[in-house]
Amino acid sequence: MSLRLKAILPVAAVLLAGLVVFVWVSLSFEDPERRSVIAVAAAGAVAICAALLAVLAVLVQRPLVELQEKIARLRDGDLTVSVSFAGRNDEVGDLGRNFNDMVRQLRESREEIQRLHRTQMSRAEHLATLGELAAGLAHEIRNPLAGIAGVIEIIGRDLPEGSPGREVLKEVQHEVLHIKRILSDLLDYARPRKPNFHPADLNDTAEHAVNLARQQALSRPVEISLEKAPGMPPVEHDAGQMQQVLLNLLLNALQAIDGAGKIRVQVVSHDNQAVVSVTDTGRGIAPEHLPSIFRPFFTTKGQGTGLGLSLARRVVEDHGGKIEVTSQPGQGTQFLIWLSFRRPAPPPAAS
Ligand SMILES: Nc1ncnc2c1ncn2[C@@H]1O[C@H](COP(=O)(O)OP(=O)(O)OP(=O)(O)O)[C@@H](O)[C@H]1O
Ligand SMILES: [Mg+2]
Structure with a gap:
């Protein structure tokens, strides 16, 4: 009515x-x-x-x-509207004043969002330029570095057995390898490759990563176990990239364990998704570090580049999945990777 x-x-x-x-x-x-x-x-x-x-x-x-x-x-x-009866001294006037206030607040919020958006855009542009610069620099440094590594090897071969110089050269080689790894990580981060999706058994991908990690743990009292999901349907994923992600998680787990410990990798299907978990009995992550661990270059290790987890997250997100972490300092850490069985739909083409 x-x-x-x-x-x-x-x-x-x-x-x-x-x-x-x-x-x-x-x-x-x-x-x-x-x-x-x-x-x-x-x-x-x-x-x-x-x-x-x-x-x-x-x-x-x-x-x-x-x-x-x-x-x-x-x-x-x-958002410039206002009602003319807001000056009245009765309930209708109250309604008008409330309406005008609400519109003013909406206007202010919109202006704030637009201001933040502009700031973010200019920051993103700066970061993109910096990223390009860093990637270019990394690329330029990699070639002379390869030359230096070659020369060091030749010099090392010419040195007599047992000479103290050989030990020094080993150290130099070790450092050169470290720089090379930082540069490769930086280049991977700055110029990511889109995943090459193929339906494949995620159990196999996990097994390859576990085997590689076991090689790294040969001389250590750390047990790495793998529990596969029997009969799980194939998951459309880039096996190479996902193997790298799992290896990063496994190496982090290994590095978090002092002395003896256990790392458990489990593949399951849950809620129509494939889930891989990597659980360790290491020292755990301090609560104040948890919000930062996926940030590029965040590391608590002397020899770390802090790119492992940020790369891992990007690859998982490129797969349309997500990565989660829970940790108990002194007891251990668990990373969970959730993936859909089907690849994510490509974004609509810009018209
Ligand atoms: N399983 C874990 N247990 C305890 N701390 C962890 C674990 N995984 C990650 N972290 C913490 O998160 C930080 C960031 O990890 P990330 O893999 O990105 O870099 P990194 O291991 O330090 O260096 P990089 O992997 O580049 O060599 C680590 O320095 C460490 O403090
Ligand atoms: Mg790492």
Whole structure:
């Protein structure tokens, strides 16, 4: 029922009641003087009702119609609207003031979001330029470094067995390898390759990574176990990239264990997704470090580059999946990787 009808109905009801009373009274009273008094009274009642209607229209209906118009403009994105009845000193005025306040807050929030967006965009552009620069530099350094590594090897071969110089050269070679690894990680990070999706057994991918990690743990009392998901359907993924991700997690786990310990890799299917977990009994991650571990270059290790986990997260996200971590300092850490069985739909082409 429209508002106008709702406002008119009670007034019309009063009018009708007045008319009924008038008819009843005029039939009951035969005295013409009394009848004319009642007629005047009835005319007065009609006039009051008409005046009431007019007042109602000005006080309530007009502001509501204006409010509706302004809400429609607001819905179309016009945040400059305000209602004119906000100055009134009654409930309708309160409504107007609240509406104007709400629009002002919306306007301020939108301006803040736009300002933040502009700042983020310019920061992203700066970072992109820096990234390009770093990648270019890494590429340029890699070639002379390969030359230096070659020369060191030749010099090492020419040195007599047991000469102290050989030990020094081993150290130099070790450091050169370290720099090479940092550069490769940096290049992988700065110029990521999109995954090459193929349906493959995720159990096999995990097994390859576990075998590589076992090689690294040969001389250590660390047991690396693998629990496969028997009969799990193939998962569309880039086996090489995902193997690298799991190896990064396994090496982190190995590096987190002092002395003896256990690392468990488990492949399961859960909630229509494939899940790989890597759980270790290492020293765990301090709560204040947890929010930073996926940030590029965050490391707590002397020899770390801090790119392992940020690369891992990017690869997993490129697969449309997610990576999660939980850790208990002093007890261990668990990483979970969630992947869909089907590759993520490509983003719609820009028109
Ligand atoms: N399993 C884990 N147990 C304890 N700490 C971990 C574990 N995995 C990651 N971390 C913490 O997260 C940090 C970041 O890990 P990330 O793999 O990105 O870099 P990194 O291992 O330090 O260096 P890089 O992998 O590049 O050689 C580590 O330095 C470590 O503090
Ligand atoms: Mg690492």
